[in-house]
Every structure is written in C-alpha cells, then in structure tokens.
Amino acid sequence: MSRDVAGDPRLALLHARRTVSRLGPPGPDAAELAAMLDAADAAPDHGRLHPWRLTVLDGPTRDALSDAYAAAAAARGEDAEAVARARSKPLRGPVVVAAVARTVPHPRVPAWEQLAAAACAVQNLCLAATALGYGSAWRTGTAVEDPGVRAVLDLDPDDRLIGFVHLGTPTA
C-alpha cells in the first residue's frame, strides 16, 4: 500500500515556490546569495559539465541593462510609456541574477541535456530563495536575444542568456 504523502510538509517548499512579481527590500545578503548559488550548483548535471553561469548583477550593470532594454524598445518603435516600462525591468527587485548557459559538443551529453541542467540550476536557485524566505521571478522576454543586452553582459556568441532571476521580499 502506498503512503499518503500528498500533504507531506517535507514537500511544502516545492509547493511554496511561486513567481513573485513585486519584490522589495530586503534582498538576500552576500552570505545568503552564496548559499543560494551553492544550492543551484547541486542541480543534476550529466557529465558534470557545469554548463551554466549565474552572475549577481551589480548596480552599474543593472543601470546599463536598463538603458539597453529602453533602447531595444525604442528601436521596436514602442511608445514612450512602453519604453519607460522596458527601462524599469532590470531595476525590479533588490537583486538580479543573470543566468547564462553554454553548451559544448560532447559525445554522450547532447546540447539539450546541458540546457536542461542549466534550467535545473535556475530552478534550484528559485527554490533556495523560497527556502530562505525570499520571492523570486525568472524572466526572459525578447531582451534575452537583444544584442545590446548581450553586449552589456559581455556574452560570447556561444552563450545563451536563459533568463534573469529577480530576488527580494514579496511586497504584495
């Protein structure tokens, strides 16, 4: 007979993770961020290729991203309100982590598995945020393909920007 574990409190953390759009201070401090990034590194990783980079963005980088988002929106012909909204996106939440995947040719681990491992690392990061009492939001959008955004992050052509993880305290 199988155990009735549907409401098992040990699963509560997994059920508690939700995308939190409105995030304010405080964000995770340096020690908490280090612990969260450590948890990300516990992701399943076929071949132990570690095909991801998680980078906590500093203020100047977030400001530069903000400019790049606005420039991309303006280049798409969006109106002033939409450009202002685009400009605000990289500034949302006290902490933003850029998630980059880079796959390599491998005889046993195809690129899709490497991308999956990188996504698992991002999920672990989000779960670690939940575990420590923070909200998280994994965001992509057209910005992740934008050359201006990629230039701010100094990405190589082989790098795939798989998103930004916004972290902070839920405000709503």
Ligand SMILES: Cc1cc2nc3c(=O)[nH]c(=O)nc-3n(C[C@H](O)[C@H](O)[C@H](O)COP(=O)(O)O)c2cc1C
């Ligand atoms: C690869 C990926 C990209 C995402 N990009 C966005 C995004 O650009 N904007 C957004 O609001 N949510 C984004 N999300 C979050 C999902 O929209 C969200 O998980 C979904 O709405 C379900 O909500 P929940 O996380 O609270 O269960 C993304 C999720 C993943 C896995």
